[in-house]
Amino acid sequence: MLIYPLSWRGQQPRAIKSNPYLFFLTLWLCPFGAESGAHERRLLNDLMANYNKLERPVINESDAVVLTFGLTLQQIIDVDEKNQLLTANVWLNLEWTDVNLRWNESEYGQVADIRMPPSSIWKPDILMYNSASEAFDGTYPTNVVVLSNGGCTYIPPGIFKSTCKIDITWFPFDDQNCDMKFGSWTYNGFKLDFQLKDDEGDLGTYVLNGEWDLLGVPAKRNEVIYECCPEPYLDITFIIKIRRRTLYYFFNLIVPCVLIASMAVLGFTLPPDSGEKLSLGVTIMLSLTIYATIVGDTLPVSDNAPLIGTYFNCIMFMVASSVVTTIMILNYHHRLADTHEMPDWVRVLFLQWIPWFLRMSRPGEKITRKTIMMQNKMKELDLKEKSSKSLLANVLDMDDDFSTLPHSHVHPHHPSHAHPQQNNGGFIRVSGSLPPPAEDVSSSFPPGAHRELSLILKEIKIITDKIRDDEESAAIENDWKFAAMVLDRLCLIVFTLFTIVATVAVLAAAPHVIVT
Numbered sequence: 001m002l003i004y005p006l007s008w009r010g011q012q013p014r015a016i017k018s019n020p021y022l023f024f025l026t027l028w029l030c031p032f033g034a035e036s037g038a039h040e041r042r043l044l045n046d047l048m049a050n051y052n053k054l055e056r057p058v059i060n061e062s063d064a065v066v067l068t069f070g071l072t073l074q075q076i077i078d079v080d081e082k083n084q085l086l087t088a089n090v091w092l093n094l095e096w097t098d099v100n101l102r103w104n105e106s107e108y109g110q111v112a113d114i115r116m117p118p119s120s121i122w123k124p125d126i127l128m129y130n131s132a133s134e135a136f137d138g139t140y141p142t143n144v145v146v147l148s149n150g151g152c153t154y155i156p157p158g159i160f161k162s163t164c165k166i167d168i169t170w171f172p173f174d175d176q177n178c179d180m181k182f183g184s185w186t187y188n189g190f191k192l193d194f195q196l197k198d199d200e201g202d203l204g205t206y207v208l209n210g211e212w213d214l215l216g217v218p219a220k221r222n223e224v225i226y227e228c229c230p231e232p233y234l235d236i237t238f239i240i241k242i243r244r245r246t247l248y249y250f251f252n253l254i255v256p257c258v259l260i261a262s263m264a265v266l267g268f269t270l271p272p273d274s275g276e277k278l279s280l281g282v283t284i285m286l287s288l289t290i291y292a293t294i295v296g297d298t299l300p301v302s303d304n305a306p307l308i309g310t311y312f313n314c315i316m317f318m319v320a321s322s323v324v325t326t327i328m329i330l331n332y333h334h335r336l337a338d339t340h341e342m343p344d345w346v347r348v349l350f351l352q353w354i355p356w357f358l359r360m361s362r363p364g365e366k367i368t369r370k371t372i373m374m375q376n377k378m379k380e381l382d383l384k385e386k387s388s389k390s391l392l393a394n395v396l397d398m399d400d401d402f403s404t405l406p407h408s409h410v411h412p413h414h415p416s417h418a419h420p421q422q423n424n425g426g427f428i429r430v431s432g433s434l435p436p437p438a439e440d441v442s443s444s445f446p447p448g449a450h451r452e453l454s455l456i457l458k459e460i461k462i463i464t465d466k467i468r469d470d471e472e473s474a475a476i477e478n479d480w481k482f483a484a485m486v487l488d489r490l491c492l493i494v495f496t497l498f499t500i501v502a503t504v505a506v507l508a509a510a511p512h513v514i515v516t
Contacts (some may be wrong), residue, residue, distance in 0.1 A: 221234065222235050257501070261288075
């Protein structure tokens with residue numbers, strides 16, 4: 001059969017058809033391709049004539065086939081934290097010597113190497129022990145390069161899906177170590193000996209991952225003796241050390257959480273009369289709960305609480321506490337004198353010491369340690385004066401009923417009128433001297449004037465008592481409102497410090513903060 005160049009196929013050149021000498025000249029000038037193909041074909045026929053791919057390729061049956069194992073990591077495709085899986089593009093590098101595939105290059109036209117499918121020759125049954133793939137073996141069966149000295153090089157690429165124990169303690173500032181454990185499925189260490197090609201995997205063609213930063217791929221050789229068998233079983237374990245790039249998570253998890261916490265803190269600056277103070281806290285609490293739930297759904301179930309989860313719980317506790325304190329503030333602000341009496345401890349804490357500590361004061365007055373001590377001293381004196389009143393003083397402090405005053409003249413020389421009673425604005429007091437005999441109080445007023453005067457004095461007393469009660473009630477209500485304002489300011493400072501301390505503590509506890 002004549003073989004023409006690609007440009008001649010489909011048509012017969014007129015020059016060759018008209019001149020057969022040109023055709024023989026072409027075959028004489030280009031005989032090397034046909035001669036090389038014949039040598040390689042003869043070599044393959046001779047090698048596979050008596051070859052048994054089930055035979056372990058060693059000269060002595062007691063010897064072990066030495067397998068040099070290497071790995072080239074091309075790309076980390078995905079790290080599934082929820083299912084704890086690692087998907088990576090990996091090239092394996094297997095090298096061994098097959099004594100049944102040796103030849104003399106001079107006898108076969110200087111053919112130094114050949115390519116053979118792995119299904120035609122013996123190859124080690126290497127599998128990844130911790131594979132999570134449906135087919136278990138994710139390699140593509142490429143050809144094996146066989147040298148004239150029997151050396152075999154097998155580099156199968158594959159998409160490997162392996163199990164990886166994800167430690168979420170420091171999420172999202174975490175480092176993960178994912179193992180890829182390779183070994184023979186049936187040969188023990190006496191039949192197949194593993195040797196590391198390099199102490200680390202080859203990263204020369206590695207493609208960077210957007211979420212994970214590769215720290216290294218160290219390798220180690222392990223010998224395991226199982227209970228069933230006395231022979232050692234060897235494996236090569238490559239540890240893929242990766243570190244999460246936290247810049248994305250910092251701006252999408254930490255920063256929104258801090259902003260939500262800041263909104264909860266700023267809620268303490270709203271006046272209680274606005275009506276939005278409590279609704280703002282409840283809305284922030286719900287939004288933070290939903291946000292934390294969404295983040296928690298992306299993480300695997302683990303006994304260890306993640307760092308971001310601890311931070312979210314602290315912020316949620318702060319927001320919940322702010323809602324509780326907001327309710328307490330609104331309660332204080334809307335208390336009335338008719339329904340609540342301010343306890344002494346509330347008065348001491350929220351009207352004296354805490355305002356002094358926070359440098360707060362009402363308009364027109366300044367709270368200092370001296371004023372606090374003076375107020376406490378005056379209160380003690382009032383209590384002592386009140387407790388030292390006699391029964392007669394209490395009786396004399398009662399309201400006077402002017403209707404009981406006699407309408408007859410007062411006789412100055414009668415013994416029973418030695419100390420007459422005088423009325424002063426509704427209070428009865430004992431006078432030490434008698435009025436002059438010539439001055440008759442009752443005679444200076446027309447008849448019925450005493451009753452009219454007593455009624456007028458009673459009306460004035462009722463009005464003054466009402467004004468006094470209103471002033472006392474307003475003072476008590478203002479004390480409650482000031483206590484609510486003091487509690488509001490205290491919560492603002494405390495929760496702001498708590499948010500700052502919690503954020504700084506989380507960032508300080510993290511192994512690393514920012515990895516771009």
